[in-house]
Amino acid sequence: MDTIQTKQTLKGWFVAGARPTESQFNDWITTMVSVTGDQTIDGKLNFEQPVSSYAWTSNYGNLNNASDNFVPFDSEVFNSDASTFELVNSGSVTAKIFIKDSGYYEFNSQVHLYDMFNNVDVLVKLLVTNAPTGPMSLVGIFNNEKFSETTADRLINGNLTLKIDNTGYYSVSINPSANSPYPSNSNSTPTRLFIKRIGKL
Numbered sequence: 001m002d003t004i005q006t007k008q009t010l011k012g013w014f015v016a017g018a019r020p021t022e023s024q025f026n027d028w029i030t031t032m033v034s035v036t037g038d039q040t041i042d043g044k045l046n047f048e049q050p051v052s053s054y055a056w057t058s059n060y061g062n063l064n065n066a067s068d069n070f071v072p073f074d075s076e077v078f079n080s081d082a083s084t085f086e087l088v089n090s091g092s093v094t095a096k097i098f099i100k101d102s103g104y105y106e107f108n109s110q111v112h113l114y115d116m117f118n119n120v121d122v123l124v125k126l127l128v129t130n131a132p133t134g135p136m137s138l139v140g141i142f143n144n145e146k147f148s149e150t151t152a153d154r155l156i157n158g159n160l161t162l163k164i165d166n167t168g169y170y171s172v173s174i175n176p177s178a179n180s181p182y183p184s185n186s187n188s189t190p191t192r193l194f195i196k197r198i199g200k201l
Helices: 007-013 022-033
Strands: 051-056 075-079 085-088 096-099 103-113 120-129 137-147 154-164 168-176 191-199
Touching: 075 085, 096 191, 103 120, 103 137, 103 168, 120 154, 137 154, 168 191
Parallel strands: none
Antiparallel strands: 051 075, 051 191, 085 096, 096 168, 103 154, 103 191, 120 137, 120 168
């Protein structure tokens, strides 16, 4: 059974180097979409704020070093409001999440890679464009970390909170310095992106 957790508990699951379990992700989703006070569900669950999640589950290949590798999200895990979120160009390097409404948004990324050793640097970025295939602009940096240990399989978690004034198409890029890391889906934990609108403008 999914459980609503405290903010401090959730933060402990998503620090650098952590390996959140499926149960912990379920608790994170439950906590993020919960509303205050008593709730009655009759027919369907209505979320206070829109939430969505996307994953990269197939068609893996080694990443190119020293360049932006755009994540080809190919699975919409859930989407509470199709009028706010839409996955476009699914499964291609031009895959993007179209955010259709202004507001304050929280983005949580989880990048899962093999071959994370020998002081490889990994830069994970969030980018935006105003068209499905237009030029991308940097919005923020999820991670900029060096991995010096011998552990080859790593989860890299990041978080950004943004004020979004206009609609836009959002992408995640992964830029490794070396090793040409290979995407991992071990323990059924692929690279993922969670988005929640946390307030209206």
